[in-house]
Amino acid sequence: MNKKDLEQYDNFKFSQENNILIESILKKYPSNQSASAVMPLLDLAMRQCNGWIPESAMKEVGKIIDVPYIKVYEVATFYSMFNLKPIGKYFIQFCTTTPCWLKGSDNLLEYCKKYLNIDINETTKDGNFTLKEVECLGACVNAPMVQINDDYYEDLNKESLIKLLENLKSGNKVKIGPQLKERKGSESVKLIGKNKNAK
């Protein structure tokens, strides 16, 4: 993103639609505890800014919940899902915590880096993919897995990962969730393809 494109984010204001959502978010907290809304408001700001949160948006969030900017900044920098610089169209969060690691996430990540020709925390030249390494995303039973934008892609191997990236890049439909044929959710792998009602 060039300097001119970035300037549009200098004076961030929530959209009318998001202001309505903010009203309903704030109603979930006691009026003297609106600081608790910091994360949903940062999330809204990030969605409005195509996946990242400019400084002006953190300041705006601080104003709305009456919290100093630095406190909002502390939250935004603590959690890996908040991006503080522009990202690609597809934000890949690659889990490498123990269960995913035991199922080969390190090798997969290396393969992914090579395929996309980028390192962790970088974006591909075509602006399609940003890669980030993250801690457990809570889908260990379907390890190894990645989160891309709002969706999980699980039970990955080299072939299914590359196929997924290729399909995303070409705008083809992709299968969300387990990439193993016939596996539904986190059902036992042993049950795949079997008549589960058979005694």
Ligand code: FES
């Ligand atoms: S360790 Fe990867 S989802 Fe939990």
